[in-house]
Amino acid sequence: MDPLLVTQALNVLYEVVTLAVIVLGLAIVFGLLGVMNLAHGEFIALGAYVAYVCQSHGLPYLAAVPAAIAACALLALPVERFLIRPLYDRPFDTLLATWGLSLFMRKAIEIGFGGGYKSLKIPVSDSVLVLGTPFPAYRLLLMALCAALIAALLLWYRRSVAGARVKAMVGNRELAQAVGIRTDRLARDTFVVGLCFAGLAGVMVAPLVSVQPYMGLDYVLRSFFVLVVGGLGSPLGLLSGAAAIGGVESAMSALVDRTAGYSTVLLIAIFFLWRRPHGIFGRS
Amino acid sequence: MGSLAVRSAVLLLLLLALPLALGEYWAFQLGLFFLYAIAALGVALCWGQAGFLPLGQALFVGLAAYLSGAALIQWGEAWWVFLLLPFAAIAAGALAFLLGLIIFRGRSESGPYFAIITLAIALLAFQVANSWNAVTGGYNGMKAIPGLPGLEGFSDVYYLAAVALACAVALCGWLVQAPLGTLWRAIALNERRVAYFGYDTAMLKAIAFGLSGVLAGIAGALYAPQQGLVTPELVGFALSADLVIWVAVGGRKRVLGPVLGAVLVGILSAELRERTYYWDLIVAAVFVFVVLYAPGGIGALLAPLERLLPGRRKALEPLRAPASKAPRSAVTLAIDGVSAAAGEVRILDRLSLAVARPGIYCLIGPNGAGKTSTFNMLTGELRAQAGEVRLDGDILSKPTPYRLARRGVGRKFQIPSVFGELSIDENLRIAVWSARTSLLDWLRPATRRWDTPVMAALRGRYPFLDDGGRLASALSHGERQVLELSMALITEPRLLLLDEPCAGLSSEETAQVREVIRWARDTLGLSVVIIEHDMALVKQLAEHVFVLHQGRLLAEGDVAAIRSDPRVHEVYVGAAE
Numbered sequence: 001m002d003p004l005l006v007t008q009a010l011n012v013l014y015e016v017v018t019l020a021v022i023v024l025g026l027a028i029v030f031g032l033l034g035v036m037n038l039a040h041g042e043f044i045a046l047g048a049y050v051a052y053v054c055q056s057h058g059l060p061y062l063a064a065v066p067a068a069i070a071a072c073a074l075l076a077l078p079v080e081r082f083l084i085r086p087l088y089d090r091p092f093d094t095l096l097a098t099w100g101l102s103l104f105m106r107k108a109i110e111i112g113f114g115g116g117y118k119s120l121k122i123p124v125s126d127s128v129l130v131l132g133t134p135f136p137a138y139r140l141l142l143m144a145l146c147a148a149l150i151a152a153l154l155l156w157y158r159r160s161v162a163g164a165r166v167k168a169m170v171g172n173r174e175l176a177q178a179v180g181i182r183t184d185r186l187a188r189d190t191f192v193v194g195l196c197f198a199g200l201a202g203v204m205v206a207p208l209v210s211v212q213p214y215m216g217l218d219y220v221l222r223s224f225f226v227l228v229v230g231g232l233g234s235p236l237g238l239l240s241g242a243a244a245i246g247g248v249e250s251a252m253s254a255l256v257d258r259t260a261g262y263s264t265v266l267l268i269a270i271f272f273l274w275r276r277p278h279g280i281f282g283r284s
Numbered sequence: 285m286g287s288l289a290v291r292s293a294v295l296l297l298l299l300l301a302l303p304l305a306l307g308e309y310w311a312f313q314l315g316l317f318f319l320y321a322i323a324a325l326g327v328a329l330c331w332g333q334a335g336f337l338p339l340g341q342a343l344f345v346g347l348a349a350y351l352s353g354a355a356l357i358q359w360g361e362a363w364w365v366f367l368l369l370p371f372a373a374i375a376a377g378a379l380a381f382l383l384g385l386i387i388f389r390g391r392s393e394s395g396p397y398f399a400i401i402t403l404a405i406a407l408l409a410f411q412v413a414n415s416w417n418a419v420t421g422g423y424n425g426m427k428a429i430p431g432l433p434g435l436e437g438f439s440d441v442y443y444l445a446a447v448a449l450a451c452a453v454a455l456c457g458w459l460v461q462a463p464l465g466t467l468w469r470a471i472a473l474n475e476r477r478v479a480y481f482g483y484d485t486a487m488l489k490a491i492a493f494g495l496s497g498v499l500a501g502i503a504g505a506l507y508a509p510q511q512g513l514v515t516p517e518l519v520g521f522a523l524s525a526d527l528v529i530w531v532a533v534g535g536r537k538r539v540l541g542p543v544l545g546a547v548l549v550g551i552l553s554a555e556l557r558e559r560t561y562y563w564d565l566i567v568a569a570v571f572v573f574v575v576l577y578a579p580g581g582i583g584a585l586l587a588p589l590e591r592l593l594p595g596r597r598k599a600l601e602p603l604r605a606p607a608s609k610a611p612r613s614a615v616t617l618a619i620d621g622v623s624a625a626a627g628e629v630r631i632l633d634r635l636s637l638a639v640a641r642p643g644i645y646c647l648i649g650p651n652g653a654g655k656t657s658t659f660n661m662l663t664g665e666l667r668a669q670a671g672e673v674r675l676d677g678d679i680l681s682k683p684t685p686y687r688l689a690r691r692g693v694g695r696k697f698q699i700p701s702v703f704g705e706l707s708i709d710e711n712l713r714i715a716v717w718s719a720r721t722s723l724l725d726w727l728r729p730a731t732r733r734w735d736t737p738v739m740a741a742l743r744g745r746y747p748f749l750d751d752g753g754r755l756a757s758a759l760s761h762g763e764r765q766v767l768e769l770s771m772a773l774i775t776e777p778r779l780l781l782l783d784e785p786c787a788g789l790s791s792e793e794t795a796q797v798r799e800v801i802r803w804a805r806d807t808l809g810l811s812v813v814i815i816e817h818d819m820a821l822v823k824q825l826a827e828h829v830f831v832l833h834q835g836r837l838l839a840e841g842d843v844a845a846i847r848s849d850p851r852v853h854e855v856y857v858g859a860a861e
Contacts (some may be wrong), residue, residue, distance in 0.1 A: 036396055082576075083572065083576070087576070091395065092337070092395060093575050093576070095396045096528075096571075097575045099525075100529075100569075100571040100572035100575060101568075101572060103525070103529075103564070103568040104565060104568035104569060107564040107565050111561045111565070217521065221403075221404070224400065225404075259411050259414070259415045262411060263408055263411045263412075266405075266407055266408040266411070267408065269404050270401055270404045270405060270408070273397050273400055273401045273404070274386075274387055274390045274401060275390055
């Protein structure tokens, strides 16, 4: 096969799969709880910075995984209690409060680590041959991990008792309470898990992106667009949204330039927000 | 109005004296933040009044700044360049108005999605500004923009900014007190209800957004000569974000709130950001605090001061309102074989019924028979999948609450929906203005004094309506029912749809409402369709009864005929064995 074509195809696939894992945390928090968390991107950044700290202290890269999850969970608990819970019936204010939180976190990161770029060493630096074309091994590994993570989460959501409880809560909060589900705690746990997934995504992509305090803004918008295009609350939506946004962006970037790629994504997002807020498959 | 003029004059004098005391550097800084305050006023108009949040307002600041910069570079020497600057602001306003109209027509809610759309548009504009080198100068920006001809030094530009700010404050103060302001606040509270009074709410919101674009445009048009440089940063996320923070912290509901926010928070930030790392953390924390616990912001602290100002309300002489523009002839309505479904559930099943002449019609039937759904179908909230509806003989295709109200169809909801945070007077006025006002009337204070014979008669019947300053949220349930019914009648509809108008009323109040409905039928010559469960009331009021069952018309006729109809008995109490 044409090596250039293989590389391009792998790159597009890589963009789509990593985008899906970036969105995963917001898909949980926004898709299930209806919380428009504009600080989603800052939790991704937090994960990436935890990975940076671990690496600069000479720890193995895998150590960043539990560390990032712990950091995100520790921060997510008070955030849920004092910011999200009082605002459950005020979606507009949730948007603003989490936005304020994102400004706060961004600035705190800037104060702690400085405004400049941090680059991380790629944990697996070899490349492997795919259909006769060399491709970085870490990217392949990342794609496999992302796919596995999404699949595992889906399976858990579909099969486990906890998943059924979450579904019950999403479907009808009062009724779920009436049958003995402690929706307060369940919503809290769901929120925390969502933010931990964001931190985990940060650890995964950190070696391949420029880690800087403002990285979150880009991620949260892109995640939001994926969910709007794909539609909320369905795994198929998550994947198709990621495919649409990630695929179009990387294709347009390859064909024209990065500006064209990003602008096209914005145009698609504006159209969907305006005309089809329930996504490709949703009924209007 | 008097107090507004006094306030503006005092403010203006203070502003003009400031640079004498503070010197050039502060004149420059203050001038810049006055411009930002003008843009913030626009954000507050949308968010604090009309209830939707523009999150990408920097787009309009930036657009006007680039236009004004280009004009100054081209014709900077000529005095008439002053005449071009307003066009930069108007262009920004026109873009905002068009965007608003397109977005609001596409979807009627104004929740978080509108905010995200405007943010995405601003980010798109940043991409354009950043990459269109030939026009905008790309990343480095549009450089060496000359100052305005005849204005020397920073203090001259400061005066210009101060005058512009004073004018902007006066304009916003005017708008907030004008009928337009009342309509915006009503939309923020309950947009659907406003549409049912015959207002094009998308248009009203687009006007607010357009005006906010003009204000942002004024800021941008003066920004270019003040700074001498316009970079893509001006269009981007940071300024949009700052504007929202200033408005929130300053207080979005008060005219001076955004000015306070922009000048205090803005200037403190510019000064302290350099000195302490933690300043931005404090601002972010204060912002979150305001969102959670203090929606009034700093502006709320001004409330006690305002009461000290002289020249508050005198009793206003009422003015006779012009006649309604809605048609006046008796209505005919025919529903012909209409079916509607929600998902799998069939709600209306080939329903046919007709209202041929004025009178009181009752719509009865067991729960789930499709009574409220019939109303929803008529007003377009429930899509009919088959059949047709004819109003005055014309087929209604794609009805909306707004269009129906314009043709003289009014509605009162089952749960009384009045505008709780508006006064009784404002609630009544929204009804009086319905189908009687044009854009010009929305701006004239005299429109607030409009009165009609129907309104006067209702005030006579219900003395609590005269206590106009009270908030509607302070009324009892029964009073709210009566207020909403009065509002519906004041619009002088030809066809009035009432959904359980007496629910939750005492027997005395019920008797009063019964009287009002009869009186309205006689004086307005209207057709009333009432959904009612209370059979005693149906017996007293109905001239004609429709019985619905499972989405179909089961029986119709006068009360006696319905009472003796065995099919009706079967539906209500089960078949006799």
